[in-house]
Amino acid sequence: MRYQALPGWLRKVLILTLLAVLWEVIARNTENSPLVFPAFSLVVQTFVRLLLDGTLVSYARVSLEVLLKGMVLGSLAALLFTSVAVQFTAGRDLLELLTSMCNPLPAIAVLPIALLWLGLGEGSLLFVLVYSIVWPLSLNLYAGFTTVPQTLLRVGQNFGLSRPRMMSDILIPATAPYILAGMRIAWAFAWRTLIAAELVLGVVGGKGGLGWFIYQQRHFLETASMFCGLATIVLIGLLVESVIFRAIEERTVSRWGMRTA
């Protein structure tokens, strides 16, 4: 059977297998100690052990809890910011100016300032997270709000909707494709930023996330565990992106036939 004729998922599995074999062969045939370069099989063994004894789960939970708080706070901030930008010209100018200024600045770069202001704790992590998502999310929300068809707004007015109902029943669902696209970007930014911040910051209130886990394992020379930490980060990222977000998209904007932003 020719390679091109195979289904896409099978081709990807084949490539992954090949890479794993290559890793295993290189690791076994070099002088490197497993402390520096563990074999693939050792990483898999360690991963299964860390998964079953709950280590990875508990570290991941710490990261995800902080992330969720940050996403909620950041979304609220973006929503507030965008409502102002939609209503006032000065607000729109401020949004455009701040986004273009803050875009080239990686969120992790504001961590030292956050540490200075909020101290060594969850507050600083949240500050960096909110900073990382508020700009891209606001831009998307703003684009969404300004492209709601006028007919829909008129329909809402015609039914005599109050301002809050207009917002919750017309504007927000009509903006759903933009909200979803914004949340996707926000998630991607926030996840990377959080791991980076955890690496720098370390233990938060006696508990640590995945970033901290990787950093800690380096001290114990548990190299295989470090790879397990990395793998967990990748897996969670893929899971959220291609399972959770895709499911939300299929149940909402795809089902409603709304063009995705």
Place this chain on the structure above:
Amino acid sequence: MEASNTPELHAPALSVIHLSVHYETERGKVIAVEDVSFEVNQGEKLILLGPSGCGKSTLLKTIAGFVPPTTGQMLVNGQPVVGPGPDRVVVFQEFDQLLPWKTVLGNVEYPLRVTGKVPKSEVRARAMEFIRLVRLEKFHDAYPHTLSGGMKQRTAIARSLALEPVILLMDEPFGSLDAQTRNRLQYELNELWTRTGITIVFVTHSIEEAVTLGQRIVVMTPHPGRVKKVLTNEAALAPELAAKRLLELREEIWSLLQGDDAENGVSLNLPPSGTSMVE
């Protein structure tokens, strides 16, 4: 503001009194509607007809309450109204007037719920009743993007009728449909009107559509938007008169608009018979 639904004795469903709409643009003041007055009786089908730019759509938006009048007044059932309200429901031309995230049933139910028009327990039955009226019962759980243009407009009509407005305002609702579907929906609208007795104000630039649907036709001319003449279409009430009267009406409207700088803005699907063409 919603006017009372109980009509005062002999009050017209809608009175438009010396209504003018002016607005500012970068090029200066535009007089979209100038001193327009007319009345719409209970249960009447009234057409606002004219070429593009004659202010008929602005007039409808003003009646709906989306655009404030510069001067003049509107009475619904004899009572003054300001701003939009579910006593004057609009069916738009644009297909995106349906909420894409709600099914046909959801779209018809939604305004019934938020306006509190009927008790919650009766919303579903009422919505289904009106969906059946436009023959969409098989599609009640379909999302709008899966429907044809004609079905979308029928959903919008059902949604509006379910609210039992004092007046149904229709802003070129069949303007984006193909000719066949348009003809069918015109026929269906006449049927619906006969069955429900709803008062309709219908905006169009098609003379054909005007004479097919209207009992009275308000002919408007542009620059500034004014009422040229109000015609009565007896054919709408007596089908046996139809063929002859429709021809006469068509030609009278044609000549009314020719007299003006109408820029051929009025579409005439069937040309008037060549011999009697008025210059």
